[in-house]
Amino acid sequence: MAELELTGAEIVIRCLHAEGVKYVFGYPGGAVLNIYDEIYKQQEFEHVLVRHEQAAVHAADAYARATGKVGVALVTSGPGATNAVTGIATAYMDSIPLVVISGQVPTAAIGQDAFQEVDTVGITRPCVKHNFLVKDVKDIAPTIKKAFYIAASGRPGPVLVDIPKDITQHSCVFQYPETISMRSYNPTSKGHAGQIKRAVQMLLEAKRPVIYTGGGVILGDASAQLTEFCRELGYPVTSTLMGLGGYKANDPLFLGMLGMHGTYEANMAMQHCDVLISVGARFDDRVIGNPKHFAKEARRIIHIDIDPSSISKRVKVDVPIVGDVRQVLEELNRLLKGGSERPDAQALKAWWAQIELWRAQDCLKYDRSASVIKPQYVVEKLYEVTRGDAFVTSDVGQHQMWAAQYYKFDQPRRWINSGGLGTMGVGLPYAMGVQLAYPDAMVACVTGEGSIQMNIQELSTCKEYKLPLKIILLNNGYLGMVRQWQEFFYEERYAESYVASLPDFAKLAEAYGHVGMRIEKPEEVEPALRRAFTEYKDQLVFMNFITDPRENVYPMIPAGKGLSEMILV
């Protein structure tokens, strides 16, 4: 008897079932109608209908950031695919595992300037880990299998699968491959034993060590191993924006975030250390500033990264360890615990004494007596009211930095933001993806009045799917981060950074069917937050905090300067 044949569209759905996908974020259109027809007939996953394809990809991306699973988005050809590009590039820059399925015009129409045709594979090539154009229905299943495998393994990243409409109509026998092996793709996860031994030796010889952690710790689920490693050595720890939550922010070993808006103590320690170990962090320009300045102080560097191209890219490394952070840290911990050598206690004591002096600078202080609402104060209160237990997403700008500095993350995958691409507009769709992943969790979106308007249409999606997000709008009336640069570096010429004619956000939220609030006085901040998280627990609350329009993010290292050239408050 002939085996049952399925259409390409059915096969797509079966593949997603086989991958255990729970949510597909998407938006329909001509080229994907066959796939949507099959979605209609199935119940295994829920399709989340967003209001803009960019938001579909962001929401899938946040789902991946919060859960560690691969996020899935589905868009149509042409404008559907081009709208998705910002989402894909955002995920790519932060190494987030995604599978994006896009419809394409029928095979015979490709290259004919057909209706809603764009070269999606060409457009997305520089911002995906890999992409495919499926030209035969038989290739759908193996291609989707590969897509999930590539997205999630090694250094994670988005993978796009472009499927022409006729291919979704053709049929063939369906069989989902159980395993996949690719001769051209075999990421290494186990670090080189000899290099790991050298690293241990170097770490134990250190007089002024620093542990510099990054997004790799979160992506590699290595928080427990990192904590053990840091505690074993008693060395100071700092994190990039992307690594926050990997090590408990309240722990005395933690110096706070480093980089452009990092703490004084973290940046000074980074500049003056003699041995530096980077754990899944990539020496970004917003982190070490000018590499020439960074290289002025002699130090030896150990770098653990799963991607060889991250190592010695911007800074020359002495001990490269290519591998998965978790596996490498486990091995380091085993050697440190098993060996008889201990860190140089005396040197370490002196180093900590120096660090405490830097810490005493209290670089995150701000005026708590002000009669206007200080944005930092809102984030501190958010932290208190949620007892540090919320998922916090943010948009891009000053508010993002304040959220990073003042919400003390002590668990991984709780801080969800766009670091590498710095995409305004991610905050709300990110919160949607997180809330769907964890329906009972507190999810707060810290945003600015500029950023929130870049995907505000998603308030409608939130209503449809009953997502009780708490939107914390730090409304300074300015594209604040831009205004800050203009104040510091352009002699206060505020070109186009003032946003006139803002809507009444509370009313806008109400129009979408949510709860809106406007908060103007410092003493109203805490009660408003408490109400939002108790009385309105099950509703989306849009809190418009009117904050000090002139507040700046401190400390700040001007772009291109060195780590010790900070502007302090």
Place this chain on the structure above:
Amino acid sequence: MRHIISILMENEAGALSRVAGLFSARGYNIESLTVAPTEDATLSRMTIVTTGSNEIIEQITKQLNKLIDVIKLQDLTDGDHIERELMLVKVRAATGEQREEMKRLADIFRGRIIDVADRTYTIELTGPGSKLDAFIDALESGAILETVRTGASGIGRGDRMLKI
């Protein structure tokens, strides 16, 4: 420094544009690039000639290796290797004297005249790039009507091989 990098990759649609796109997106130089399928039709072999400091070449090889379609690569410049390029030159050969002179030059450089017309010769020449350059230099500039070069292909000497 000039480097010649050999790449073995999946013979997939778009593989070439991934490599070319990588070079342009990251601002790396390409002096030449040649590509064709191998004896195994599922594989393509590419030769890229590029220049850059050691750090840049290290990044280029790492970034190339990162491309999913790339199976293996080798920086031929790291060891003994052979490099060849093919050039076709159309030269003026209208008078007896000119034809004589072209024939003589082609012989010296071990080129072959592969097309003879009333007023032109087309000469085929293979060798390392420097030899092709020398041939061009040896011709009077007015004599050259058209040139086309393939860019270098390279292979390791002896047991040095790039294969899966």
